[in-house]
Amino acid sequence: DQQVKQNSPSLSVQEGRISILNCDYTNSMFDYFLWYKKYPAEGPTFLISISSIKDKNEDGRFTVFLNKSAKHLSLHIVPSQPGDSAVYFCAASAWNTGNQFYFGTGTSLTVIP
Amino acid sequence: ETGVTQSPTHLIKTRGQQVTLRCSSQSGHNTVSWYQQALGQGPQFIFQYYREEENGRGNFPPRFSGLQFPNYSSELNVNALELDDSALYLCASSLMAGVSEAFFGQGTRLTVV
Numbered sequence: 094d095q096q097v098k099q100n101s102p103s104l105s106v107q108e109g110r111i112s113i114l115n116c117d118y119t120n121s122m123f124d125y126f127l128w129y130k131k132y133p134a135e136g137p138t139f140l141i142s143i144s145s146i147k148d149k150n151e152d153g154r155f156t157v158f159l160n161k162s163a164k165h166l167s168l169h170i171v172p173s174q175p176g177d178s179a180v181y182f183c184a185a186s187a188w189n190t191g192n193q194f195y196f197g198t199g200t201s202l203t204v205i206p
Numbered sequence: 207e208t209g210v211t212q213s214p215t216h217l218i219k220t221r222g223q224q225v226t227l228r229c230s231s232q233s234g235h236n237t238v239s240w241y242q243q244a245l246g247q248g249p250q251f252i253f254q255y256y257r258e259e260e261n262g263r264g265n266f267p268p269r270f271s272g273l274q275f276p277n278y279s280s281e282l283n284v285n286a287l288e289l290d291d292s293a294l295y296l297c298a299s300s301l302m303a304g305v306s307e308a309f310f311g312q313g314t315r316l317t318v319v
Contacts, residue, residue, distance in 0.1 A: 097248070127307055136210070136296055136310035137249070182248050192237055192300045192308055193262050196248030
């Protein structure tokens with residue numbers, strides 16, 4: 094049972110425009126959410142996180158939005174750059190599972206120069 | 207400060223054999239988690255070790271076992287390898303004090319033939 098879902102396997106965006114990656118989850122116990130970026134032949138790299146007590150967290154060009162009632166989060170990248178081309182994974186954890194993360198299947202982002 | 211390192215990077219084994227994968231945690235991290243990432247999927251949690259003891263396990267059979275050593279490095283052992291065990295195995299280290307982001311190694315690509 095996939096508790097974290099990323100329904101868009103791929104996304105293409107022009108350089109300079111906004112990239113929006115979406116993630117849905119089913120487990121209402123999840124209270125901590127993360128986004129990871131993964132390049133080929135490398136492990137996932139932590140990008141940004143958000144706790145369930147917030148609905149928005151920003152870090153430079155990256156902003157994560159959390160809508161708890163809809164069990165939905167999104168990652169906005171503005172402006173998008175060619176170096177952002179990678180696979181992006183959404184992950185979630187619950188307070189009673191420590192650092193056990195549940196990952197989505199990933200969205201492959203291509204930023205076109 | 208060193209990052210998470212895994213060895214070997216690639217490995218080919220025959221069905222029925224046993225394999226040991228190794229991971230060195232990031233300096234200062236006392237928690238290690240192992241994930242399996244099959245092709246086209248997100249990482250799936252195998253188990254986690256905290257201070258040398260198993261601290262959570264995902265939906266994997268007992269032939270997947272692990273160890274954590276006093277220096278917080280870790281091993282993943284898989285017995286009686288099956289073709290479906292072919293995947294990227296990721297090790298992640300984190301601080302156990304509260305839920306926090308995990309830092310991943312580059313992974314070990316295991317192919318079972």
